[in-house]
Each structure stands twice: as C-alpha cells, then as structure tokens.
Amino acid sequence: MNRILFRGAELDAAGRLCVEDRRAAHLLDVLKARPGQVVRLGLVNGPRGRGTVEAIAGRRVTLRWEPDGEPPSVPPVDLLLALPRPKVLRRLWAPLAALGVGRIVLVNAARVERQYFDTHWLQPAAYEPLLLEGLEQAGDTRLPEVAVRRRFRPFVEDELESLWPATLRVSAEPGAPGSMTALRRKPGERMLVAVGPEGGWTEFELRLLDARGFRRVGLGERTLRSDTACIALLALAHEVARRDGTGEVP
Amino acid sequence: MNRILFRGAELDAAGRLCVEDRRAAHLLDVLKARPGQVVRLGLVNGPRGRGTVEAIAGRRVTLRWEPDGEPPSVPPVDLLLALPRPKVLRRLWAPLAALGVGRIVLVNAARVERQYFDTHWLQPAAYEPLLLEGLEQAGDTRLPEVAVRRRFRPFVEDELESLWPATLRVSAEPGAPGSMTALRRKPGERMLVAVGPEGGWTEFELRLLDARGFRRVGLGERTLRSDTACIALLALAHEVARRDGTGEVP
Numbered sequence: 001m002n003r004i005l006f007r008g009a010e011l012d013a014a015g016r017l018c019v020e021d022r023r024a025a026h027l028l029d030v031l032k033a034r035p036g037q038v039v040r041l042g043l044v045n046g047p048r049g050r051g052t053v054e055a056i057a058g059r060r061v062t063l064r065w066e067p068d069g070e071p072p073s074v075p076p077v078d079l080l081l082a083l084p085r086p087k088v089l090r091r092l093w094a095p096l097a098a099l100g101v102g103r104i105v106l107v108n109a110a111r112v113e114r115q116y117f118d119t120h121w122l123q124p125a126a127y128e129p130l131l132l133e134g135l136e137q138a139g140d141t142r143l144p145e146v147a148v149r150r151r152f153r154p155f156v157e158d159e160l161e162s163l164w165p166a167t168l169r170v171s172a173e174p175g176a177p178g179s180m181t182a183l184r185r186k187p188g189e190r191m192l193v194a195v196g197p198e199g200g201w202t203e204f205e206l207r208l209l210d211a212r213g214f215r216r217v218g219l220g221e222r223t224l225r226s227d228t229a230c231i232a233l234l235a236l237a238h239e240v241a242r243r244d245g246t247g248e249v250p
Numbered sequence: 251m252n253r254i255l256f257r258g259a260e261l262d263a264a265g266r267l268c269v270e271d272r273r274a275a276h277l278l279d280v281l282k283a284r285p286g287q288v289v290r291l292g293l294v295n296g297p298r299g300r301g302t303v304e305a306i307a308g309r310r311v312t313l314r315w316e317p318d319g320e321p322p323s324v325p326p327v328d329l330l331l332a333l334p335r336p337k338v339l340r341r342l343w344a345p346l347a348a349l350g351v352g353r354i355v356l357v358n359a360a361r362v363e364r365q366y367f368d369t370h371w372l373q374p375a376a377y378e379p380l381l382l383e384g385l386e387q388a389g390d391t392r393l394p395e396v397a398v399r400r401r402f403r404p405f406v407e408d409e410l411e412s413l414w415p416a417t418l419r420v421s422a423e424p425g426a427p428g429s430m431t432a433l434r435r436k437p438g439e440r441m442l443v444a445v446g447p448e449g450g451w452t453e454f455e456l457r458l459l460d461a462r463g464f465r466r467v468g469l470g471e472r473t474l475r476s477d478t479a480c481i482a483l484l485a486l487a488h489e490v491a492r493r494d495g496t497g498e499v500p
Contacts, residue, residue, distance in 0.1 A: 002473050095478045100470075138472035181431050181489050219485065220350075220492060222388035223252050228345045228481055235469065235482030236489060239431050242470060 001026050001136045003040040003048065011065060017041070017051060020060040027053070027061045039063070042141040044132070047071050072140055075100030076190055076241045077234060078164065082109035082197040083148075084226040086119035092227050093127045096144065097134025099234045102190070103145040103163070108152050111199035122148055156208050167192045169214040172233050174200055176218030180236040183215060187245025191237045198226050251276050251386045253290040253298065261315060267291070267301060270310040277303070277311045289313070292391040294382070297321050322390055325350030326440055326491045327484060328414065332359035332447040333398075334476040336369035342477050343377045346394065347384025349484045352440070353395040353413070358402050361449035372398055406458050417442045419464040422483050424450055426468035430486040433465065437495030441487045448476050 004023050011017055019027070027033040033053045041051035041063065047070060051063035083106045084092065096104060106122070120126045124146070131143055149155040168185050171194040185191060194201075194209055201209070206216065219232055254273050261267055269277070277283040283303045291301040291313065297320060301313035329346065333339070333356045346354060356372070370376045374396070381393055399405040418435050421444040435441060444451075444459055451459070456466065469482055 095475070098472060098474055098478055099482070100472055137475055140472065179489065179493065181493065220488060222348060222350055222390065224348055225345070225387055228348055231478055231481045232349070232485030235485050238470060239429065239486060243429065243431065 001030070003042045003136055003139045003141075004051070005042045005044050005132055005136055005141060006065075007044050008046065015065050016054065016062055017065050018060065018062045024059050024061045028056070028059065033061060040139070041065060042135075042139075043067065043071075044135075044141055045071065045143055046141060048139070048141060072142055074102040074142055075140075075238075077101055077237045078103040078105075078167070078190060078192045079230070079234070080105050080107060080192060080194040081230065082107055082195065082201070083112045083116045083122075084197065085113075086116060086121050088225065088227045089116075089119065089121045090130070092230060093121070093130035094134035094137070095227075095231055096234070097131040097140070098138040099134075099231065100138065100140060100238065101144045101234065102142075103147070105147045105149060105155070105163070107149045107155055109197050109205055110152075110202045111197040117148075117150060152205060153208060156212060160212055164190065164192050166190075169209075169212065170194065170217050170233075170237070171201065171206060171209045171214040172196065172229065173206060173216050173218055174223050175221055176216040178215055178217040180217045180233065181240055181243075183217075183240055185240050185244040191241060193233050193237050195226070195230050195233060251280070253292045253386055253389045253391075254301070255292045255294050255382055255386055255391060256315075257294050258296065265315050266304065266312055267315050268310065268312045274309050274311045278306070278309065283311060290389070291315060292385075292389075293317065293321075294385075294391055295321065295393055296391060298389070298391060322392055324352040324392055325390075325488075327351055327487045328353040328355075328417070328440060328442045329480070329484070330355050330357060330442060330444040331480065332357055332445065332451070333362050333366045333372075334447065336366060336371050338475065338477050339366075339369065339371045340380070342480060343371070343380035344384035344387070345477075345481055346484070347381040347390070348388040349384075349481065350388065350390065350488065351394045351484065352392075353397070355397045355399060355405070355413070357399045357405055359447050359455055360402075360452045361447040367398075367400060402455060403458060406462060410462055414440065414442050419459075419462065420444065420467050420483075420487070421451065421456060421459045421464040422446065422479065423456060423466050423468055424473050425471055426466040428465060428467040430467045430483065431490055431493075433467075433490055435490055435494040441491060443483050443487050445476070445480050445483060
C-alpha cells in the first residue's frame with residue numbers, strides 16, 4: 001500500500017479522517033504510525049495529499065487531511081475487454097488499476113461463455129475494493145470507469161464512436177504481425193486497446209473493429225492467458241503514450 | 251492448454267505416449283478425443299509435433315508421437331529477479347514460462363526478506379508443473395533454466411559475466427527516466443532484465459549493476475507489484491527483441 005485512499009464522505013467537518021479497518025492495520029502494523037507522523041493519503045477521484053496522525057486509540061487512527069494540488073490526470077489508455085472467465089477477471093482488477101486505465105468496458109464476444117456474465121466479480125461491491133487495492137499500490141486516486149455491455153455489435157456500431165472520439169484504436173490478436181510500438185500516438189490522444197477472449201476475436205468481430213479504425217497488433221507467436229496478455233498490452237500502450245508526448249491527459 | 255507436453259522417458263519403445271493424468275482429462279473432456287484424432291504434442295526441451303490418438307481405455311489415452319522439425323529456439327530474454335514474496339513467486343512461474351524466458355536467476359537483495367528463501371516454490375518439484383502449464387499455454391517446449399543465488403554481490407561480481415557475455419542488460423527501477431523501447435538490440439543479442447524487490451534495488455545494488463553495463467529503465471511513475479512489473483518488463487523486452495531482428499536465438 002503506497003498511498004492510503006479514502007472517500008470524501010469519510011471526512012468529518014474539520015477535515016479529519018478516522019479509520020479502524022485494514023487501513024488502520026496498515027498504519028499501525030506496517031507504517032508503525034505514531035502521533036505527529038505524516039503518511040501519504042489520497043481522496044478517491046480527488047487529489048493526493050498528506051495525513052498527519054492526530055490520535056491513536058486502540059486500533060483506531062485519526063488523521064488530519066491536507067490535499068496537495070490537483071487530482072492526478074486520467075491515465076491515457078482505455079480498455080475494451082471481452083469478458084474473461086470469472087477467475088481471470090478477479091485476478092485482473094487490481095493490476096488494471098495499478099497499470100492505469102481510464103475506462104474499462106467489458107463486452108460480450110462470440111467466444112465468451114454466457115454464464116461469465118453471472119459472476120459477482122462484475123458487481124461494483126466486489127470489484128471496487130480490488131481496484132482500490134491497485135490504485136493504492138500505484139499511488140493513484142482515479143478509479144477507472146467500468147461499464148458492462150452484453151451485446152458486442154450494437155456496442156461497437158452505436159456507442160463506441162461517442163465514447164472514444166479521435167482515439168488511437170488497437171485490437172489485439174494472437175499472432176498478428178502488427179506491433180504496438182510501431183504505432184504513433186498524437187500528443188494528448190487517448191489509446192483504446194481491445195483485447196479478445198482466450199480463444200481470440202472471431203474474424204467477424206475483428207472486421208467490425210477494423211471498420212472502426214482499430215489497428216491489429218500481436219504479441220508474437222505465443223498464446224498468452226487473458227490476464228497476462230492484458231498486462232502486456234497495457235504496458236506496451238503506456239510505453240507508446242509516454243514516448244509520444246505527455247503520457248497523462250487532463 | 252494449447253499443446254500437451256510430455257517427457258522423453260514417458261515414450262515407449264514404439265514411440266507411443268500413454269497418459270492418464272490431467273493431460274488425459276484435457277484430451278477427453280476438452281478436446282473430446284476419439285481414436286484417429288490428431289492433437290498438438292510437444293517433447294519437453296525437444297521438438298513440437300503431433301499425436302494421433304490410438305486407443306482410449308476408460309480415462310487412459312494412448313497416442314502415437316510424430317515430431318515436427320527442430321526444437322523451438324530459446325527465447326531471447328533472460329531474467330535476473332530479486333526473490334519475491336512466496337505468494338508472488340507462485341503466481342509468476344506460469345506467466346514467465348508463457349511469455350518466454352531462457353534463464354531465470356533468483357537472487358537475494360537488501361530488500362528481500364531472508365525467510366523467502368525457505369519457500370517450497372523454490373523447489374523444482376513445486377515450480378516445474380507451473381512452468382509446464384505456462385509452456386502448454388504458449389505452445390512452447392523449452393523449460394526455462396532456473397538458478398537460485400543467495401548472495402547478490404558475489405553473483406554479480408563473479409558469475410554474471412560468464413553467464414551472460416555480450417548481452418543487452420537492463421535494470422528496472424521504479425520511476426527511472428530510461429525507457430526499454432528506446433534501447434537498440436543487436437540482431438541475435440540476448441537481453442537480460444534485472445527486476446528488483448518490491449521496495450526496489452538499493453542504490454548500492456543499482457551501482458553494482460551499472461558497473462556491469464546495465465541500463466536503468468522505468469515503467470513510469472506508478473509503483474507496480476513485482477508480478478505485474480515482471481510481466482510488463484518482459485513484454486517490453488520481447489517487443490524490443492522482435493523489433494530489432496529475429497526475436498528467437500538458436
């Protein structure tokens with residue numbers, strides 16, 4: 001935990017934060033907090049800042065919050081992800097937030113099994129703690145926006161353009177000869193990475209994406225599990241974003 | 251499982267493979283194997299090839315093995331990894347093999363806790379099944395070589411040069427301004443990526459690596475968990491290897 005996050009509603013009128021959950025455990029057991037000590041805090045979807053420990057009573061810690069400048073900018077990369085198996089989805093939430101994704105849209109695809117949509121890992125109450133864990137690791141405060149779409153074609157044909165105007169779009173396809181880092185991103189342009197199911201997008205799905213300007217890229221000849229492929233592709237997208245102008249977009 | 255792997259000792263004198271473990275389960279339940287069906291096989295550290303199902307008796311499957319050409323080449327990337335927490339190490343074995351690593355050396359570092367070396371995830375009997383799982387996912391047959399070194403400085407000073415002569419060497423450091431994809435790899439040159447513990451290498455350790463020609467690279471301002479950082483760095487190294495000449499080294 002590199003930064004302890006809290007929600008605006010947790011602050012009292014005097015700007016004090018009082019915790020007695022796993023954050024208190026981290027303060028007491030890992031950071032060995034003592035009154036007067038200053039620790040890194042962050043307001044979810046708000047600024048980073050400092051917290052000064054005011055009081056410790058048993059396992060309850062009270063901190064004074066001081067924000068530090070503007071909220072961090074939204075990461076320049078978004079993800080269109082064919083819904084993976086529940087176990088893989090569960091594993092992905094924290095690293096996605098840690099790597100930095102502005103928006104995650106989970107879509108259906110021909111090779112997604114219908115019952116995957118029943119998993120509780122699609123419920124905000126289940127995945128938000130994992131996203132927060134990733135943000136705390138990375139030191140960010142911006143929760144990715146998450147949306148779920150059960151129909152691929154209507155989503156691509158009717159919603160995609162308005163969600164992602166003027167975006168550098170990439171579809172990942174095992175074995176595709178295109179390479180992510182051969183792409184050029186205009187400064188400030190967002191990047192959208194579409195990652196298919198473990199069996200890959202169908203040719204029909206790839207053509208729908210082609211028609212919306214997605215460039216096909218691969219990761220070599222090896223077939224990777226969805227979670228490994230997602231982390232690899234996001235790492236490459238962030239590398240392109242950093243290389244081609246300010247990585248962060250306000 | 252994109253390719254079923256077996257050991258040479260499992261073949262009978264007539265070149266037949268007989269399985270009744272999880273590979274048989276995969277053949278019967280996922281591939282719905284029937285006599286005459288051809289499936290992808292691979293000899294561990296040997297060639298890829300085909301298996302023709304000769305007989306099915308209950309949960310026992312007999313296949314005729316036909317190798318197909320030369321063994322795959324060794325992946326062009328190696329990893330020098332400060333020993334992570336046992337839980338993280340366990341999670342890493344399969345993706346490392348899937349991404350493709352020729353050699354993995356697990357080393358001590360100042361910020362590695364001594365008891366990490368006691369984990370059974372450092373025992374070949376524990377990690378080899380996970381490496382095989384990653385190879386089966388990726389369709390490769392080459393088991394990474396694994397070595398464990400409990401002393402960092404003697405390893406770097408006395409062993410590193412002979413293990414990795416004429417190698418493009420990179421040390422990963424959170425926040426370092428250098429970028430992996432700004433490096434140029436000579437065709438055929440191996441790449442060695444040094445990844446520190448969760449708290450990072452110490453400045454002393456980084457200088458030891460500097461003195462051996464390691465170039466410092468970062469992944470941006472975000473702090474990533476060791477497993478996410480390893481996958482991200484290996485993905486970038488493979489991208490550089492593919493871009494700058496034949497990715498695979500015989």
